[in-house]
Amino acid sequence: MPLLSWAQQLTDDYLISWTNRGLLRRAKRFSEQADTTQWQITNEQITGSIVEQQLCLSQANLNGLSCSCGDLEPCSHKLAFLIALRNASAFPVATQVTTQEVTQEVKPAETTPQTTAAPDPVTSFIINNWLITDPQSLTNTLKTSAAAFSASTVKRAIKDWHQGAQVELKTHTKHGQVTCTLRNSKVFTIHLPAIASWQQAICSCKATCCVHQALAIIGLSVKAGKLSLATEQLAEKLQPNQTEQIAALQFWLNQLIAHGLKNLLPSQLAQGQALITELNQADLPNLAARLSNMLGTLANIMRHCIDINTAHVLTELTYLSLYLRSLQQPVLPQAGYKLTGEHKRRYLPIQCQSLMAVMVEHWQALNGAIGYRYYLYDLQQGDWYCFADGRRPNMDRQWASTYAFDNQKCDQHYLSDLQFKSFDLVSKVSRDRTLLCNSSQLLNAPEPVHWQQLWSNPQLSVNTQWQRLSQRTLQPDFSTTMGTLGWIKTTEQYHLKWQAYRAYGETTVTSDCGQQIVIRQFVKGEVARKEANKQQSSNGLSANSLASANQQQKLLFGRWFYDANERHFEVLQVLTEQDFSDR
Amino acid sequence: MLTDDLGDFFEQWQHLSSAILEQGTNNLSPSTKTKLRAWQQHALLLGFAPLVPLCDQLLNPQCNPHERSETFCQLLHYLEGLQKASVSQWLE
Numbered sequence: 001m002p003l004l005s006w007a008q009q010l011t012d013d014y015l016i017s018w019t020n021r022g023l024l025r026r027a028k029r030f031s032e033q034a035d036t037t038q039w040q041i042t043n044e045q046i047t048g049s050i051v052e053q054q055l056c057l058s059q060a061n062l063n064g065l066s067c068s069c070g071d072l073e074p075c076s077h078k079l080a081f082l083i084a085l086r087n088a089s090a091f092p093v094a095t096q097v098t099t100q101e102v103t104q105e106v107k108p109a110e111t112t113p114q115t116t117a118a119p120d121p122v123t124s125f126i127i128n129n130w131l132i133t134d135p136q137s138l139t140n141t142l143k144t145s146a147a148a149f150s151a152s153t154v155k156r157a158i159k160d161w162h163q164g165a166q167v168e169l170k171t172h173t174k175h176g177q178v179t180c181t182l183r184n185s186k187v188f189t190i191h192l193p194a195i196a197s198w199q200q201a202i203c204s205c206k207a208t209c210c211v212h213q214a215l216a217i218i219g220l221s222v223k224a225g226k227l228s229l230a231t232e233q234l235a236e237k238l239q240p241n242q243t244e245q246i247a248a249l250q251f252w253l254n255q256l257i258a259h260g261l262k263n264l265l266p267s268q269l270a271q272g273q274a275l276i277t278e279l280n281q282a283d284l285p286n287l288a289a290r291l292s293n294m295l296g297t298l299a300n301i302m303r304h305c306i307d308i309n310t311a312h313v314l315t316e317l318t319y320l321s322l323y324l325r326s327l328q329q330p331v332l333p334q335a336g337y338k339l340t341g342e343h344k345r346r347y348l349p350i351q352c353q354s355l356m357a358v359m360v361e362h363w364q365a366l367n368g369a370i371g372y373r374y375y376l377y378d379l380q381q382g383d384w385y386c387f388a389d390g391r392r393p394n395m396d397r398q399w400a401s402t403y404a405f406d407n408q409k410c411d412q413h414y415l416s417d418l419q420f421k422s423f424d425l426v427s428k429v430s431r432d433r434t435l436l437c438n439s440s441q442l443l444n445a446p447e448p449v450h451w452q453q454l455w456s457n458p459q460l461s462v463n464t465q466w467q468r469l470s471q472r473t474l475q476p477d478f479s480t481t482m483g484t485l486g487w488i489k490t491t492e493q494y495h496l497k498w499q500a501y502r503a504y505g506e507t508t509v510t511s512d513c514g515q516q517i518v519i520r521q522f523v524k525g526e527v528a529r530k531e532a533n534k535q536q537s538s539n540g541l542s543a544n545s546l547a548s549a550n551q552q553q554k555l556l557f558g559r560w561f562y563d564a565n566e567r568h569f570e571v572l573q574v575l576t577e578q579d580f581s582d583r
Numbered sequence: 584m585l586t587d588d589l590g591d592f593f594e595q596w597q598h599l600s601s602a603i604l605e606q607g608t609n610n611l612s613p614s615t616k617t618k619l620r621a622w623q624q625h626a627l628l629l630g631f632a633p634l635v636p637l638c639d640q641l642l643n644p645q646c647n648p649h650e651r652s653e654t655f656c657q658l659l660h661y662l663e664g665l666q667k668a669s670v671s672q673w674l675e
Contacts (some may be wrong), residue, residue, distance in 0.1 A: 254652035262606025310601040317604070317662050321656040470674035473667055562670055 006060040007085040017191040017202040020072045027079030034084040055081040129196035131221045140369040148198045149209045157214035164335045167219030178216040188212040245282040286341025290320040347428035354379040357418040359573045362401045368393035372401040382459035384485045387437045411442045421446035433482045451580040460487045488556040608651040
């Protein structure tokens with residue numbers, strides 16, 4: 001590629017990544033003073049002067065640029081030189097172009113209107129040019145004339161990727177910008193120019209061919225399905241004390257299963273409690289939390305709680321033993337921290353567009369823990385997020401979830417004011433899709449969502465939701481709290497055969513896409529229950545608001561429950577057009 | 584919905600696994616053993632051949648008690664995967 005064409009495709013973002021904004025501003029002032037008519041432009045080199053300094057560009061990369069000021073680091077003269085070259089096409093007559101080839105390169109830019117020009121495969125950014133099918137290709141010299149990444153850099157990048165680093169690409173016309181977020185929350189920005197050459201990629205760490213650049217290429221290639229790292233899986237090793245605790249838990253579990261719940265002894269529960277402490281001390285909080293839940297259920301079984309049965313223990317036992325088994329593999333099937341868990345929840349930066357706050361759910365656990373979750377719906381992607389807060393049992397007894405929610409602000413807006421309003425948000429998100437309220441910033445003023453806008457959203461169709469659920473159910477980190485939230489649109493004047501029970505009522509409806517769905521709504525609180533019973537006795541039909549007025553469009557917000565034997569939709573809130581027009 | 588056969592198969596396992604956990608893999612009652620053998624046949628008919636040796640191991644009195652417990656866990660994992668896959672397919 002001719003040197004002039006290479007210099008002219010450099011963007012401000014690329015130059016900022018190479019230096020900084022201040023230097024760029026200064027260089028722009030210098031470039032305005034430059035007289036490019038005196039510059040010598042050939043196919044092999046470009047020479048010229050900026051602020052009495054002589055500069056020479058001899059290669060189509062930044063290493064090929066030298067300045068007579070002697071500064072080895074990027075200086076303002078070098079930057080000004082590149083900017084002046086970039087602007088040279090704006091006044092090509094003044095530019096002394098000495099070779100025919102470069103003249104031909106410049107001419108189309110003068111004559112062809114920019115709006116009708118087809119994307120130039122050479123200067124347009126195409127991510128596919130950067131993707132790889134084999135990590136070894138990063139270490140060879142296929143894409144560049146000089147040596148590329150070292151083998152240890154590539155190995156470290158693969159390790160970072162396995163440890164859960166996030167890679168996001170933003171594509172621009174002439175370059176791509178990749179944001180790499182490492183496990184320790186450090187963020188690096190990598191600038192990929194249109195020409196796929198490792199050496200011309202620039203990282204915010206300022207190093208060339210660094211681990212972040214390798215990570216970006218590997219991450220993007222894996223995401224695009226071009227690269228599989230199954231054979232590159234690095235054997236993360238557990239600490240000896242972790243292995244010891246895992247063996248102890250396995251032994252305890254084997255004894256429990258061998259002797260059965262009928263023969264469960266209080267001393268076994270006490271041993272389990274001691275294991276929880278030891279697992280936490282050995283940095284295995286995931287196993288500790290799962291064991292703690294199981295012990296709670298076992299204790300309830302020993303107390304003969306009517307609501308708890310062996311099926312509850314089976315579910316907890318399945319997942320506890322599943323994690324235990326995965327940690328005993330010689331090669332861990334997932335990143336180690338995902339299996340062992342983390343003591344402190346980790347949040348990663350996220351930008352969400354068109355979020356709508358839907359409803360708050362206050363919860364109370366059997367052990368006395370309390371809290372709330374405020375559900376947010378991504379109107380474009382159909383994903384769910386939440387703001388959440390809570391307290392452990394016997395901690396901060398003055399804290400009340402309703403009071404905390406009413407007073408919680410997100411970027412100067414009360415959370416309750418955001419209900420049924422659409423806004424863009426920059427925040428931090430955890431693995432279970434909880435957003436950090438105090439780090440959230442609204443990018444625009446919240447605007448009311450209109451009923452028709454929501455009603456006509458194709459993401460709300462039952463089929464679309466089920467397709468999404470079917471894909472996500474099989475993912476190992478699928479969250480049943482957030483992942484199963486959903487909608488049902490009820491359009492027709494269906495006549496309910498409402499089956500009312502003490503704690504809930506259920507009915508079968510046909511969704512707008514023809515699916516027969518069992519809908520269940522729990523009657524919350526004693527007062528509501530009495531009211532529901534009274535209502536049932538008066539008309540013999542309805543147990544709650546769902547059935548009371550079926551003459552209009554209703555949007556049911558709730559949670560999908562599904563396993564091999566049963567599928568139903570549990571209603572959390574019934575929405576009508578009135579709810580949206582009142583706001 | 585899932586096919587009746589598969590639905591029955593999972594439902595039988597739910598009852599069976601509850602009974603096994605309740606009694607303990609060391610102290611399975613004769614009726615539970617009979618039900619487990621019947622369920623093993625059902626698994627074979629449905630084509631879930633990998634379940635057969637696991638059931639055999641659970642029914643084998645010569646087997647080490649700890650191995651039997653781990654076999655039960657393996658059955659739980661296998662069935663959890665099968666249920667997830669079948670529900671996912673059904674949702675599609």
